[in-house]
Amino acid sequence: MKKSVESHQIIEELVAAMLGDHATARERHMLRESLRGLVRLAKIEQVMEIKASVQKLAGALESQSARRRAKAILIAQRLPGLLEQAQQEFEFKH
Numbered sequence: 161m162k163k164s165v166e167s168h169q170i171i172e173e174l175v176a177a178m179l180g181d182h183a184t185a186r187e188r189h190m191l192r193e194s195l196r197g198l199v200r201l202a203k204i205e206q207v208m209e210i211k212a213s214v215q216k217l218a219g220a221l222e223s224q225s226a227r228r229r230a231k232a233i234l235i236a237q238r239l240p241g242l243l244e245q246a247q248q249e250f251e252f253k254h
């Protein structure tokens with residue numbers, strides 16, 4: 161199994177490939193920090209997407225639960241009338 165390559169190694173390879181040996185320390189530093197900023201931004205975006213997905217899933221579960229509760233309340237409100245009607249039908253049949 162291969163060891164995963166860390167982002168700082170990839171950044172250093174990109175800096176070397178893009179600037180070569182002729183770049184100044186300042187140029188290398190600026191590119192390196194820009195790439196690190198992009199990596200941080202990507203990580204934050206990924207976390208935000210995960211949180212949004214979890215919230216969406218939790219919201220779907222909550223709305224499903226809310227629908228069940230509303231249905232139960234409606235049935236409970238209609239239940240006395242249904243029971244009375246069933247009782248009358250039972251009494252008339254016997």
